[in-house]
Amino acid sequence: MGTIVLLSLTSALNPTLIAATTVMLLLPHPKRLMLGYLLGAFAISIPLGLVIVLTLGSSSVVGTTQHTLSPATDIVLGVLALGLAAVIGSARTARALEHRREEKAERDKPPPRWQRYMNRGSARVTFVIGAVLTLPGASYLAGLDALSKLHYSDAVVVLIVIGFNIVMLALLEGPLVSFAVAPDWTPGAIERGKAYVNRRGLKLAERALAVLGILLIVKGAIGLIAG
Numbered sequence: 001m002g003t004i005v006l007l008s009l010t011s012a013l014n015p016t017l018i019a020a021t022t023v024m025l026l027l028p029h030p031k032r033l034m035l036g037y038l039l040g041a042f043a044i045s046i047p048l049g050l051v052i053v054l055t056l057g058s059s060s061v062v063g064t065t066q067h068t069l070s071p072a073t074d075i076v077l078g079v080l081a082l083g084l085a086a087v088i089g090s091a092r093t094a095r096a097l098e099h100r101r102e103e104k105a106e107r108d109k110p111p112p113r114w115q116r117y118m119n120r121g122s123a124r125v126t127f128v129i130g131a132v133l134t135l136p137g138a139s140y141l142a143g144l145d146a147l148s149k150l151h152y153s154d155a156v157v158v159l160i161v162i163g164f165n166i167v168m169l170a171l172l173e174g175p176l177v178s179f180a181v182a183p184d185w186t187p188g189a190i191e192r193g194k195a196y197v198n199r200r201g202l203k204l205a206e207r208a209l210a211v212l213g214i215l216l217i218v219k220g221a222i223g224l225i226a227g
Helices: 002-011 015-026 030-056 060-089 091-107 113-119 123-133 138-148 154-168 170-181 185-226
Strands: none
Touching (some): 002 138, 015 170, 030 138, 154 170
Protein backbone atom coordinates (compact mmCIF):
# COMPACT_ATOMS: atom_id res chain seq x y z
CA MET A 1 0.00 0.00 0.00
CA GLY A 2 2.92 2.33 0.71
CA THR A 3 4.10 1.86 -2.87
CA ILE A 4 0.72 3.00 -4.19
CA VAL A 5 0.80 6.14 -2.04
CA LEU A 6 4.33 6.95 -3.23
CA LEU A 7 3.36 6.44 -6.87
CA SER A 8 0.32 8.71 -6.46
CA LEU A 9 2.62 11.46 -5.16
CA THR A 10 5.01 10.88 -8.05
CA SER A 11 2.21 11.09 -10.59
CA ALA A 12 1.16 14.46 -9.14
CA LEU A 13 4.46 15.90 -10.40
CA ASN A 14 3.50 15.25 -14.02
CA PRO A 15 5.20 17.97 -16.14
CA THR A 16 2.25 18.07 -18.55
CA LEU A 17 -0.17 18.77 -15.70
CA ILE A 18 2.12 21.47 -14.33
CA ALA A 19 2.26 23.17 -17.72
CA ALA A 20 -1.51 22.91 -18.29
CA THR A 21 -2.31 24.31 -14.84
CA THR A 22 0.07 27.23 -15.36
CA VAL A 23 -1.49 28.11 -18.71
CA MET A 24 -5.04 27.98 -17.35
CA LEU A 25 -4.12 30.21 -14.41
CA LEU A 26 -2.95 32.87 -16.88
CA LEU A 27 -6.15 32.81 -18.95
CA PRO A 28 -9.42 34.58 -18.12
CA HIS A 29 -11.85 32.56 -15.99
CA PRO A 30 -9.19 30.16 -14.64
CA LYS A 31 -11.59 28.63 -12.12
CA ARG A 32 -13.97 27.52 -14.86
CA LEU A 33 -11.16 26.24 -17.07
CA MET A 34 -9.51 24.23 -14.30
CA LEU A 35 -12.81 22.76 -13.15
CA GLY A 36 -13.52 21.58 -16.70
CA TYR A 37 -10.04 20.08 -16.98
CA LEU A 38 -10.40 18.33 -13.62
CA LEU A 39 -13.76 16.82 -14.51
CA GLY A 40 -12.42 15.65 -17.87
CA ALA A 41 -9.40 14.09 -16.18
CA PHE A 42 -11.58 12.27 -13.66
CA ALA A 43 -13.99 11.16 -16.39
CA ILE A 44 -11.28 9.27 -18.28
CA SER A 45 -8.75 8.37 -15.59
CA ILE A 46 -10.98 6.83 -12.93
CA PRO A 47 -13.10 4.55 -15.18
CA LEU A 48 -10.05 3.47 -17.18
CA GLY A 49 -8.14 2.72 -13.98
CA LEU A 50 -10.99 0.63 -12.67
CA VAL A 51 -11.22 -1.29 -15.94
CA ILE A 52 -7.50 -2.06 -15.83
CA VAL A 53 -7.55 -3.27 -12.22
CA LEU A 54 -10.89 -5.06 -12.12
CA THR A 55 -10.98 -6.50 -15.63
CA LEU A 56 -7.45 -6.77 -16.96
CA GLY A 57 -5.63 -7.16 -13.65
CA SER A 58 -1.86 -7.20 -13.78
CA SER A 59 -1.73 -8.56 -17.30
CA SER A 60 0.91 -7.67 -19.85
CA VAL A 61 -1.27 -4.77 -21.00
CA VAL A 62 -0.25 -2.80 -17.91
CA GLY A 63 3.44 -3.62 -18.09
CA THR A 64 3.79 -3.13 -21.83
CA THR A 65 2.02 0.23 -21.85
CA GLN A 66 3.86 1.41 -18.78
CA HIS A 67 7.35 0.59 -20.05
CA THR A 68 7.03 1.27 -23.78
CA LEU A 69 4.39 3.74 -24.90
CA SER A 70 4.50 6.24 -22.04
CA PRO A 71 8.34 6.55 -21.76
CA ALA A 72 8.74 6.90 -25.53
CA THR A 73 6.00 9.53 -25.65
CA ASP A 74 7.62 11.43 -22.77
CA ILE A 75 10.96 11.51 -24.59
CA VAL A 76 9.42 12.75 -27.85
CA LEU A 77 7.48 15.47 -26.03
CA GLY A 78 10.62 16.41 -24.09
CA VAL A 79 12.64 16.84 -27.28
CA LEU A 80 9.88 18.97 -28.78
CA ALA A 81 9.76 21.15 -25.66
CA LEU A 82 13.54 21.69 -25.78
CA GLY A 83 13.27 22.59 -29.44
CA LEU A 84 10.60 25.17 -28.71
CA ALA A 85 12.72 26.58 -25.89
CA ALA A 86 15.64 27.01 -28.30
CA VAL A 87 13.45 28.77 -30.85
CA ILE A 88 11.94 31.12 -28.28
CA GLY A 89 15.37 31.83 -26.83
CA SER A 90 16.86 33.04 -30.09
CA ALA A 91 17.22 36.79 -30.36
CA ARG A 92 15.80 36.79 -33.88
CA THR A 93 12.60 35.09 -32.74
CA ALA A 94 12.25 37.50 -29.83
CA ARG A 95 12.59 40.48 -32.16
CA ALA A 96 10.16 38.98 -34.65
CA LEU A 97 7.57 38.35 -31.95
CA GLU A 98 7.94 41.87 -30.64
CA HIS A 99 7.58 43.34 -34.12
CA ARG A 100 4.52 41.19 -34.79
CA ARG A 101 2.99 42.27 -31.48
CA GLU A 102 3.47 45.95 -32.36
CA GLU A 103 1.94 45.49 -35.81
CA LYS A 104 -1.01 43.64 -34.33
CA ALA A 105 -1.61 46.41 -31.81
CA GLU A 106 -1.56 49.01 -34.58
CA ARG A 107 -4.09 47.12 -36.67
CA ASP A 108 -6.20 46.37 -33.58
CA LYS A 109 -6.90 42.99 -35.10
CA PRO A 110 -9.04 40.66 -32.96
CA PRO A 111 -7.33 37.53 -31.61
CA PRO A 112 -7.76 34.16 -33.38
CA ARG A 113 -11.02 32.31 -33.00
CA TRP A 114 -9.53 29.56 -30.83
CA GLN A 115 -8.05 32.15 -28.46
CA ARG A 116 -11.35 34.03 -28.20
CA TYR A 117 -13.06 30.72 -27.46
CA MET A 118 -10.60 29.90 -24.70
CA ASN A 119 -10.74 33.43 -23.30
CA ARG A 120 -14.46 33.00 -22.73
CA GLY A 121 -13.53 30.34 -20.22
CA SER A 122 -14.95 27.31 -22.02
CA ALA A 123 -15.03 24.42 -19.57
CA ARG A 124 -16.08 22.14 -22.45
CA VAL A 125 -12.75 22.68 -24.19
CA THR A 126 -10.69 22.04 -21.08
CA PHE A 127 -12.88 19.02 -20.27
CA VAL A 128 -11.75 17.42 -23.53
CA ILE A 129 -8.14 18.52 -23.01
CA GLY A 130 -8.15 17.10 -19.49
CA ALA A 131 -9.54 13.80 -20.71
CA VAL A 132 -6.90 13.49 -23.44
CA LEU A 133 -3.88 14.58 -21.38
CA THR A 134 -4.76 12.42 -18.39
CA LEU A 135 -4.55 9.09 -20.18
CA PRO A 136 -2.67 6.69 -17.86
CA GLY A 137 1.01 7.46 -17.47
CA ALA A 138 3.82 5.30 -16.10
CA SER A 139 3.27 6.11 -12.40
CA TYR A 140 -0.47 5.56 -12.63
CA LEU A 141 -0.08 2.25 -14.44
CA ALA A 142 2.53 1.13 -11.92
CA GLY A 143 0.15 2.01 -9.11
CA LEU A 144 -2.68 0.06 -10.75
CA ASP A 145 -0.37 -2.90 -11.24
CA ALA A 146 0.60 -2.83 -7.55
CA LEU A 147 -3.05 -2.49 -6.53
CA SER A 148 -4.13 -5.48 -8.63
CA LYS A 149 -1.67 -7.68 -6.73
CA LEU A 150 -3.13 -6.83 -3.32
CA HIS A 151 -6.40 -8.68 -4.02
CA TYR A 152 -8.64 -6.18 -2.24
CA SER A 153 -12.42 -6.28 -2.57
CA ASP A 154 -13.97 -4.38 -5.46
CA ALA A 155 -15.31 -1.68 -3.13
CA VAL A 156 -11.86 -1.04 -1.65
CA VAL A 157 -10.29 -0.98 -5.12
CA VAL A 158 -12.78 1.68 -6.24
CA LEU A 159 -11.96 3.85 -3.22
CA ILE A 160 -8.21 3.49 -3.72
CA VAL A 161 -8.41 4.34 -7.43
CA ILE A 162 -10.48 7.45 -6.65
CA GLY A 163 -8.03 8.44 -3.92
CA PHE A 164 -5.08 7.91 -6.25
CA ASN A 165 -6.65 10.26 -8.79
CA ILE A 166 -7.38 12.90 -6.17
CA VAL A 167 -3.71 12.93 -5.16
CA MET A 168 -2.54 12.75 -8.78
CA LEU A 169 -4.49 15.90 -9.71
CA ALA A 170 -3.68 17.87 -6.56
CA LEU A 171 -2.03 20.64 -8.61
CA LEU A 172 -5.42 21.41 -10.13
CA GLU A 173 -7.39 20.94 -6.94
CA GLY A 174 -5.16 23.31 -4.96
CA PRO A 175 -6.06 26.49 -6.91
CA LEU A 176 -9.74 25.45 -6.98
CA VAL A 177 -9.70 25.09 -3.19
CA SER A 178 -8.05 28.51 -2.99
CA PHE A 179 -10.89 30.00 -5.05
CA ALA A 180 -13.40 28.42 -2.68
CA VAL A 181 -11.64 29.36 0.57
CA ALA A 182 -10.24 32.77 -0.39
CA PRO A 183 -12.35 34.04 -3.31
CA ASP A 184 -11.30 37.68 -2.78
CA TRP A 185 -7.54 37.08 -2.48
CA THR A 186 -7.07 34.45 -5.20
CA PRO A 187 -8.04 36.55 -8.29
CA GLY A 188 -5.72 39.34 -7.16
CA ALA A 189 -2.85 36.92 -6.73
CA ILE A 190 -3.46 35.53 -10.22
CA GLU A 191 -3.53 39.05 -11.70
CA ARG A 192 -0.20 39.86 -10.07
CA GLY A 193 1.19 36.68 -11.58
CA LYS A 194 -0.14 37.68 -15.01
CA ALA A 195 1.49 41.10 -14.77
CA TYR A 196 4.82 39.48 -13.98
CA VAL A 197 4.48 37.07 -16.89
CA ASN A 198 3.63 39.93 -19.25
CA ARG A 199 6.86 41.67 -18.27
CA ARG A 200 9.06 38.60 -18.65
CA GLY A 201 6.92 36.29 -20.74
CA LEU A 202 9.47 35.20 -23.36
CA LYS A 203 12.19 34.45 -20.86
CA LEU A 204 9.82 32.56 -18.59
CA ALA A 205 8.47 30.54 -21.52
CA GLU A 206 12.00 29.63 -22.62
CA ARG A 207 13.01 28.46 -19.14
CA ALA A 208 9.73 26.65 -18.48
CA LEU A 209 9.93 24.73 -21.76
CA ALA A 210 13.56 23.85 -21.14
CA VAL A 211 12.80 22.51 -17.66
CA LEU A 212 9.72 20.69 -18.95
CA GLY A 213 11.71 19.11 -21.77
CA ILE A 214 14.47 17.92 -19.44
CA LEU A 215 11.97 16.47 -16.97
CA LEU A 216 10.09 14.61 -19.69
CA ILE A 217 13.27 13.18 -21.21
CA VAL A 218 14.59 12.08 -17.80
CA LYS A 219 11.21 10.57 -16.94
CA GLY A 220 11.06 8.72 -20.26
CA ALA A 221 14.64 7.49 -19.96
CA ILE A 222 13.99 6.15 -16.45
CA GLY A 223 10.87 4.40 -17.71
CA LEU A 224 12.77 2.74 -20.56
CA ILE A 225 15.62 1.67 -18.29
CA ALA A 226 13.19 0.28 -15.72
CA GLY A 227 11.45 -1.65 -18.47
